[in-house]
Amino acid sequence: MRGPGRRWGGASGRGGRLIGVEVPRPVEFRVGTAAMVLGVLLHVRDFLGMSADGYRMASMGWSTGMLVGMALIVGGLALAARGLIPVGAFSRRPDGGVTSTTYQCRAMDGARLSRGHLWLLLVLLFALVIDVMKPATLGFVLPGLRAEYGIDRGEAAVLPFVALLGTTVGSLLWGSLGDRIGRRASILLATLFFVSTSVCGAMPYFQMNLVMCFLMGSSAGGMLPIVYALTAESVPARHRGWLVVLHGGLGAVGGYLAASGAAALLEPRFGWRILWFIGLPTGLLMLLLNRWIPESPRFLLAHGRVDEARVVMARYGVVVRSESVVDGPEVAERPSAAHELLRIPYLPHTLTLALYGLAWGLVNWGFLTFLPTLLDESGTGVADASRLLFFSAVLALPSTAAVAWLYGRWSSKKTMVICAAGTGGALVGLAAVQRLGGAVLVLMVVFLLASSGGVIAMLSPYAVEIYPTRLRGRASGLAAASSKAGGVIGPPLVIAVMAVGPGLPAVALATAAPMVLAATVLARYGIETRGRSLEELETETAKPFAGRVGGARPARPSR
Numbered sequence: 001m002r003g004p005g006r007r008w009g010g011a012s013g014r015g016g017r018l019i020g021v022e023v024p025r026p027v028e029f030r031v032g033t034a035a036m037v038l039g040v041l042l043h044v045r046d047f048l049g050m051s052a053d054g055y056r057m058a059s060m061g062w063s064t065g066m067l068v069g070m071a072l073i074v075g076g077l078a079l080a081a082r083g084l085i086p087v088g089a090f091s092r093r094p095d096g097g098v099t100s101t102t103y104q105c106r107a108m109d110g111a112r113l114s115r116g117h118l119w120l121l122l123v124l125l126f127a128l129v130i131d132v133m134k135p136a137t138l139g140f141v142l143p144g145l146r147a148e149y150g151i152d153r154g155e156a157a158v159l160p161f162v163a164l165l166g167t168t169v170g171s172l173l174w175g176s177l178g179d180r181i182g183r184r185a186s187i188l189l190a191t192l193f194f195v196s197t198s199v200c201g202a203m204p205y206f207q208m209n210l211v212m213c214f215l216m217g218s219s220a221g222g223m224l225p226i227v228y229a230l231t232a233e234s235v236p237a238r239h240r241g242w243l244v245v246l247h248g249g250l251g252a253v254g255g256y257l258a259a260s261g262a263a264a265l266l267e268p269r270f271g272w273r274i275l276w277f278i279g280l281p282t283g284l285l286m287l288l289l290n291r292w293i294p295e296s297p298r299f300l301l302a303h304g305r306v307d308e309a310r311v312v313m314a315r316y317g318v319v320v321r322s323e324s325v326v327d328g329p330e331v332a333e334r335p336s337a338a339h340e341l342l343r344i345p346y347l348p349h350t351l352t353l354a355l356y357g358l359a360w361g362l363v364n365w366g367f368l369t370f371l372p373t374l375l376d377e378s379g380t381g382v383a384d385a386s387r388l389l390f391f392s393a394v395l396a397l398p399s400t401a402a403v404a405w406l407y408g409r410w411s412s413k414k415t416m417v418i419c420a421a422g423t424g425g426a427l428v429g430l431a432a433v434q435r436l437g438g439a440v441l442v443l444m445v446v447f448l449l450a451s452s453g454g455v456i457a458m459l460s461p462y463a464v465e466i467y468p469t470r471l472r473g474r475a476s477g478l479a480a481a482s483s484k485a486g487g488v489i490g491p492p493l494v495i496a497v498m499a500v501g502p503g504l505p506a507v508a509l510a511t512a513a514p515m516v517l518a519a520t521v522l523a524r525y526g527i528e529t530r531g532r533s534l535e536e537l538e539t540e541t542a543k544p545f546a547g548r549v550g551g552a553r554p555a556r557p558s559r
């Protein structure tokens with residue numbers, strides 16, 4: 001994309017090119033996006049045409065406009081994706097570049113937060129909000145979906161299962177794409193999927209909803225880890241920890257608020273389908289804001305695109321002069337491969353992250369999902385379990401800021417261990433006091449939500465910090481996928497435990513065990529990231545079993 005760099009707060013290269021924010025084939029990208037949007041609008045037209053029938057479209061069949069629209073969406077998505085992907089991204093391995101030169105990365109880490117950083121954080125926060133909004137919307141569409149398609153609760157439960165499966169697959173797929181085609185291109189590709197899968201709101205058959213929901217979930221699961229990777233690779237080291245954690249926490253809260261607000265404002269008038277069509281305007285807005293999302297300087301450096309990296313760094317007020325070079329010769333970047341995560345020296349860290357994410361998924365999607373039912377069956381006397389959870393969530397909300405501060409200013413490793421141990425302790429406490437009810441029960445639920453919220457807020461930020469640039473997308477994707485995998489196996493596990501155990505105590509103890517184990521493993525194999533550059537952490541992680549001895553003492557962040 002072209003345009004005057006100063007107008008957009010960026011740095012321009014020769015000929016007015018906006019280095020770092022252009023796409024390889026802009027004509028294909030624009031034509032494909034336009035075709036895709038037109039295809040979605042043809043579905044919207046049919047949806048609006050059903051206003052007299054309460055916007056019910058079940059079993060109405062496929063109109064000519066919808067068939068033409070679907071063809072435009074598929075063709076347009078393929079063309080727009082081709083316009084985004086760099087030439088040769090899949091035909092050769094990224095082994096011709098150079099490593100992220102020390103003096104350049106030191107300059108980025110020593111910089112102050114600039115207007116360029118703030119624009120990046122704001123736009124990526126919006127990306128996180130619409131990303132979290134997708135799965136959060138599931139709970140609001142299920143009642144109307146069940147009524148319109150005439151299906152029972154068991155059949156309707158397949159939809160969130162398929163969506164979570166999609167997020168798991170998407171986290172792994174997009175993590176690999178982020179390391180191959182770039183952070184920025186992967187985020188925009190996920191946005192294109194948001195726009196295209198908004199036609200889920202016009203599907204006349206439940207089975208088609210399942211297909212579209214899987215695709216929607218894959219894009220939602222994919223954007224999250226790439227956003228974390230791009231943020232961590234762009235902000236200064238001394239601000240990285242607390243900013244990334246707080247950024248993720250605000251995105252999660254904003255996503256749930258956006259989903260509930262849209263349901264309250266639009267669903268009574270337009271029905272449940274409108275909540276899927278929101279993907280069209282939000283996705284288009286994200287595409288319009290894409291000029292404020294430059295490519296990661298570290299990704300560019302690792303792929304040998306040094307001149308582009310320096311122009312992007314200038315957007316953040318970082319100017320590196322040739323006379324600043326004090327390092328030795330640059331070293332060729334090794335090829336990246338997914339199986340590296342499962343080999344020494346990274347295997348202990350990979351298993352630790354996977355266990356940490358899986359344990360959170362079991363708590364969140366297993367225990368907390370069934371908590372209203374468990375409270376009702378346990379005879380606690382709580383009249384409205386949903387109201388208890390909402391009240392407890394509001395009380396636990398300030399913990400996001402506290403966790404971000406502790407992670408970035410005190411200790412990342414110790415904060416993660418404390419939150420995981422606190423989550424396990426809260427579950428054990430609930431098992432012990434569940435019959436007391438009243439203030440004691442509320443206190444335990446608040447503590448559980450606060451500590452488990454801290455666990456997920458730190459998972460992806462920690463993952464992107466401890467792996468090298470060439471593996472950062474895959475590592476973040478694996479961490480996100482492990483938490484979603486807990487959602488896939490959590491509900492069946494809880495149902496199985498409820499069938500053989502004494503209700504809430506049995507379920508609480510069963511989900512507490514993996515979390516306590518995760519805290520123990522992290523305390524043994526985790527490394528401290530506070531105040532350390534990504535390049536220093538890369539060296540530390542590359543030491544076999546570095547976490548066993550606690551790693552090197554972290555450097556004090558510069559003031």
